Amino acid sequence: MSEISAVSTPGELLAIAVRVAREAAVTARRMRDEAIGDVQTKSTDTDVVTAADKAVERQVVDALLAERPGDGVLGEEYGDSVAVAPGAVRWILDPIDGTVNYLYGLPQYAVSLAAERDGVVVAGVVCNAATGDEWTATLGGGAWRAGRRLSGSVRTTLDQALVGTGFGYDARRRAHQGAVLARLITRVRDIRRLGAAALDLCLVAEGTLDAYFEKGLNLWDHAAGGLIASEAGLIVGGLSGAPAGKQMLVAAPPALFEPLHDALVELDAAGGP
Ligand code: IPD
Numbered sequence: 001m002s003e004i005s006a007v008s009t010p011g012e013l014l015a016i017a018v019r020v021a022r023e024a025a026v027t028a029r030r031m032r033d034e035a036i037g038d039v040q041t042k043s044t045d046t047d048v049v050t051a052a053d054k055a056v057e058r059q060v061v062d063a064l065l066a067e068r069p070g071d072g073v074l075g076e077e078y079g080d081s082v083a084v085a086p087g088a089v090r091w092i093l094d095p096i097d098g099t100v101n102y103l104y105g106l107p108q109y110a111v112s113l114a115a116e117r118d119g120v121v122v123a124g125v126v127c128n129a130a131t132g133d134e135w136t137a138t139l140g141g142g143a144w145r146a147g148r149r150l151s152g153s154v155r156t157t158l159d160q161a162l163v164g165t166g167f168g169y170d171a172r173r174r175a176h177q178g179a180v181l182a183r184l185i186t187r188v189r190d191i192r193r194l195g196a197a198a199l200d201l202c203l204v205a206e207g208t209l210d211a212y213f214e215k216g217l218n219l220w221d222h223a224a225g226g227l228i229a230s231e232a233g234l235i236v237g238g239l240s241g242a243p244a245g246k247q248m249l250v251a252a253p254p255a256l257f258e259p260l261h262d263a264l265v266e267l268d269a270a271g272g273p
Helices: 010-042 044-066 099-105 172-185 195-205 219-231 254-266
Strands: 072-075 089-097 110-117 121-129 132-137 142-145 160-165 190-192 213-214 235-237 249-252
Touching: 010 044, 010 089, 010 110, 010 121, 010 132, 044 072, 044 089, 044 099, 044 110, 072 219, 089 099, 089 195, 110 172, 110 195, 110 219, 121 195, 121 219, 132 195, 132 219, 142 195, 142 219, 160 172, 160 195, 172 254, 195 213, 195 219, 195 249, 213 254, 219 235, 219 249, 235 254, 249 254
Parallel strands: 072 089, 160 190, 160 213
Antiparallel strands: 089 110, 110 121, 121 132, 132 142, 213 249, 235 249
């Protein structure tokens, strides 16, 4: 374990996160522009995405540890950098959330970066690398986009709700997720699958989606977006009182959380592989 970096407020950690995430988003975007010829010719699809994912993660880890050497970083590609001491900051990073969109040039891919202390996320930023749109939050300080405080959707009935979701990569899991959706879709206004969980959570925080759920998310998919959604006043949780996690994450305004939660329990959305 290394020494603890200077104690910082959530606002100070957010300022670092925003600066580092913006630089990372520029790299992700540039690498896509440069590599796109390779996608169509020599490299495999996954080579291009993996190279960008790794390069962006390395850049973020290096930038964070240069500034705050006692911190840890958990990233999608390289895992945990070091074990963090009690009270120290652990950064949680998805270098490119929405990798399939990245591959296809759909403008829904993002750098997601959160600061966690003693297991509690205290600051987070999600930066859409294709568009530059950015959402931020600090614990107790609200959720924000472009100077506007976010407060989620005002819709109150599930049958009027536009509900976002996503699918895992494993075919057997997808089969279960598809079966759940086939039954849920008759009870909601419509379903959206935009392809980047961090952005889904930001859209639900600002009310562009009414609610969101997904099974199988990793911490780096939802650490920053989950704080942004909860600071916007949404309930972010799992099923039957469990915290949001791998088994299930539901994010919805208080009026929609219970009906969506109950439908997901009835449809066994957290079940299956
Ligand atoms: C994926 C995206 C997708 C979600 C998947 C995630 P990745 O992350 O967030 O929307 O449905 O569960 O794994 O692989 O693009 O970083």
